[in-house]
Each structure stands twice: as C-alpha cells, then as structure tokens.
Amino acid sequence: DAGVTQSPTHLIKTRGQQVTLRCSPKSGHDTVSWYQQALGQGPQFIFQYYEEEERQRGNFPDRFSGHQFPNYSSELNVNALLLGDSALYLCASSLDGPSGPKTYEQFFGPGTRLTVL
Amino acid sequence: AQSVTQLGSHVSVSEGALVLLRCNYSSSVPPYLFWYVQYPNQGLQLLLKYTTGATLVKGINGFEAEFKKSETSFHLTKPSAHMSDAAEYFCAVSKAAGNKLTFGGGTRVLVKP
Numbered sequence: 617d618a619g620v621t622q623s624p625t626h627l628i629k630t631r632g633q634q635v636t637l638r639c640s641p642k643s644g645h646d647t648v649s650w651y652q653q654a655l656g657q658g659p660q661f662i663f664q665y666y667e668e669e670e671r672q673r674g675n676f677p678d679r680f681s682g683h684q685f686p687n688y689s690s691e692l693n694v695n696a697l698l699l700g701d702s703a704l705y706l707c708a709s710s711l712d713g714p715s716g717p718k719t720y721e722q723f724f725g726p727g728t729r730l731t732v733l
Numbered sequence: 734a735q736s737v738t739q740l741g742s743h744v745s746v747s748e749g750a751l752v753l754l755r756c757n758y759s760s761s762v763p764p765y766l767f768w769y770v771q772y773p774n775q776g777l778q779l780l781l782k783y784t785t786g787a788t789l790v791k792g793i794n795g796f797e798a799e800f801k802k803s804e805t806s807f808h809l810t811k812p813s814a815h816m817s818d819a820a821e822y823f824c825a826v827s828k829a830a831g832n833k834l835t836f837g838g839g840t841r842v843l844v845k846p
Contacts, residue, residue, distance in 0.1 A: 620776075647831055649833060649834075651834075656839075657838060657839070658737075658823050658825075658836035658837055658838050658839050659777070659823070659834070659836050660836075661833040661834060661835070664833060672832070672833050674833065706776055706777065708777075708834075710830075710831040711831070712830070712831045718830040718831055719830065719831060720765055720782055720784050720830045720831070721767060721779050721782050722831070722834060723779070724769070724776040724777040724778070725776050726775055726776045727775075727776050
C-alpha cells in the first residue's frame with residue numbers, strides 16, 4: 617500500500633518564478649492538505665482540498681493556490697516566488713468522505729524541498 | 734484560534750534515561766491532540782493521538798502521552814531513550830477529525846551514548 621507521495625523531491629527556483637508541486641494521497645484517502653515548514657520551525661497549514669474544492673485555508677497570500685483532481689491527487693502552485701518561500705512543503709492526506717470512517721490523523725509525505733535564490 | 738507551545742526547542746538525554754517532551758495547547762473546543770516525529774530529511778510520522786476516551790495514550794516505539802484537560806497539556810514520555818529516538822518531535826492540535834493541524838515549534842532530541 618503506497619503512502620503519500622510527492623514530487624519533485626528538491627527544486628531550485630529564482631525570485632519571481634512560479635512553481636508547481638505535486639502530491640498523490642495514500643490509497644483510499646480523499647482529502648489533501650498542504651503545509652509549509654520553514655527551517656527550524658513547525659509546519660504551517662496552507663490549505664486543504666476535498667471534493668476538488670478548497671475547504672479550509674490558512675494565513676497565506678493568494679500567490680499560493682492549489683487544485684485537486686478527480687483521482688484525489690493535488691497540486692500546489694506558488695507564483696511570484698520570494699526568498700521567504702524557501703521551505704519544505706509537506707502534503708498530508710486523510711479520509712473524510714462517505715466511503716469509510718473518517719481518519720483522525722493526517723498521513724504525511726516526504727515533502728518537497730524548495731529553494732528560492 | 735488554536736495554538737501549541739512546546740517548552741524547550743532542544744532536549745539532550747542519555748541513552749536509557751527518561752525522555753520527557755512538554756506540550757501545552759489552547760483550544761476553544763475539545764481538542765484532538767497528536768505527536769509526530771520527523772527524522773532528518775523526511776516527512777512526519779505519527780507517534781500517537783488522543784481523540785476521546787482514555788487520557789493515557791500509548792503509541793509506537795514505546796512512547797506514551799497523557800491528556801490533562803485541567804492543565805491543557807499533552808506531554809510525551811518514553812521510559813528509556815534509545816539512540817534511534819534522536820529526531821525532532823512536534824505536538825499538534827486540531828478541532829475535528831481531518832481538520833487542519835496546528836503545530837508547535839518542535840523539540841529536537843539528542844541522545845547521548
């Protein structure tokens with residue numbers, strides 16, 4: 617049973633560029649959440665997708681956007697990159713739909729390390 | 734709004750000694766509480782969770798935590814540290830199943846031989 621997968625593993629961009637990160641949830645899960653973890657800090661919630669809609673959003677600017685596909689996979693897009701966007705981006709999945717009991721915990725992928733120069 | 738405070742950004746313990754990591758939270762509703770561990774260059778792995786019921790929760794790798802509502806605490810313990818316990822530990826809170834997690838700043842554990 618594959619867990620949460622993310623791609624790419626590492627990414628280097630320059631200021632002003634745009635980036636897309638990808639996530640495939642754990643098999644059977646239908647909800648995807650994205651977190652940003654700056655160096656030496658705890659993860660910060662960006663947003664959550666369920667049924668292809670953004671359901672919750674944290675305190676992040678509109679430069680951060682996302683998408684969820686019918687197969688439940690998800691993308692995180694960041695426009696106009698800033699140096700401060702350098703971080704580990706974590707994707708987490710959970711089950712919230714009618715096909716089974718909800719999961720209390722979120723299962724995390726290995727993350728994408730984004731460096732903005 | 735929910736928040737989590739982890740006392741001590743770094744903890745050093747000797748192999749075989751007690752590991753105690755402190756977590757205090759604030760929440761306007763009965764919380765769900767979690768401890769996650771992060772090894773270098775990896776994602777987060779769930780150690781244990783409290784949702785409802787028994788307030789002493791046992792997790793993987795010999796860890797346990799006790800939910801104390803009166804103290805708004807959820808401290809993590811392990812009786813005997815092992816070298817493989819060296820990692821960063823995060824306490825997190827959410828207000829509903831599958832809801833967004835609010836994390837503390839993390840505690841890095843160093844285990845001395």
